[in-house]
Amino acid sequence: xxxxxxxxxxxxxxxxxxxxxxxxxxxxxxxxxxxxxxxxxxxxxxxxxxxxxxxxxxxxxxxxxxxxxxxxxxxxxxxxxxxxxxxxxxxxxxxxxxxxxxxxxxxxxxxxxxxxxxxxxxxxxxxxxxxxxxxxxxxxxxxxxxxxxxxxxxxxxxxxxxxxxxxxxxxxxxxxxxxxxxxxxxxxxxxxxxxxxxxxxxxxxxxxxxxxxxxxxxxxxxxxxxxxxxxxx
Ligand SMILES: [Zn+2]
Numbered sequence: 237x238x239x240x241x242x243x244x245x246x247x248x249x250x251x252x253x254x255x256x257x258x259x260x261x262x263x264x265x266x267x268x269x270x271x272x273x274x275x276x277x278x279x280x281x282x283x284x285x286x287x288x289x290x291x292x293x294x295x296x297x298x299x300x301x302x303x304x305x306x307x308x309x310x311x312x313x314x315x316x317x318x319x320x321x322x323x324x325x326x327x328x329x330x331x332x333x334x335x336x337x338x339x340x341x342x343x344x345x346x347x348x349x350x351x352x353x354x355x356x357x358x359x360x361x362x363x364x365x366x367x368x369x370x371x372x373x374x375x376x377x378x379x380x381x382x383x384x385x386x387x388x389x390x391x392x393x394x395x396x397x398x399x400x401x402x403x404x405x406x407x408x409x410x411x412x413x414x415x416x417x418x419x420x421x422x423x424x425x426x427x428x429x430x431x432x433x434x435x436x437x438x439x440x441x442x443x444x445x446x447x448x449x450x451x452x453x454x455x456x457x458x459x460x461x462x463x464x465x466x467x468x469x
Pocket of ligand 1: 369432433435436439456457458459460461
């Protein structure tokens with residue numbers, strides 16, 4: 237029984253490590269979400285820069301078109317004979333020049349925005365690079381923790397074998413069955429004040445006596461766990 241308790245202690249530690257092996261990788265999934273968010277952030281900033289560049293290009297194209305039109309009208313002015321036609325052309329030229337002026341103003345504003353946008357992008361890239369490095373570091377630490385848990389568990393599993401070999405086969409079988417049924421927690425528990433320390437139910441005085449006297453092995457009739465008394469070790 238004493239060896240069985242040692243075996244159980246190992247088994248419980250193995251159980252806890254297995255639970256950690258399941259939990260540890262889950263910590264990494266939150267970093268995946270974080271990484272994605274950072275990538276989206278950069279993509280947004282880059283998109284903003286591109287949109288501004290595109291708008292500037294469109295303004296420049298429009299200015300070119302309007303200036304070509306202005307030159308055309310200027311040529312026509314030389315040939316027009318009627319005064320009202322002349323005035324109409326002058327008016328058209330005036331309008332186009334105003335539009336060109338507005339576009340030029342917009343280009344200046346865009347250039348300022350582009351500078352700011354580029355500066356923000358560079359700043360964000362720097363910050364995000366640092367954040368990603370931090371995440372990589374934390375993920376590496378998680379990987380190490382995982383590997384250590386696996387090694388520790390394997391080590392304990394190796395320790396179990398010689399112990400299990402020393403436990404009487406029928407007792408070992410009972411123990412393994414109870415553990416398989418319970419899935420978690422101890423399969424052998426102490427009897428304290430005639431009470432099962434697994435389910436906290438009271439056993440009959442006779443059973444308590446037999447356990448204390450170490451004359452017979454008993455399982456708790458409520459939870460099925462094997463019982464032992466501290467005084468017997
Ligand atoms: Zn019980």
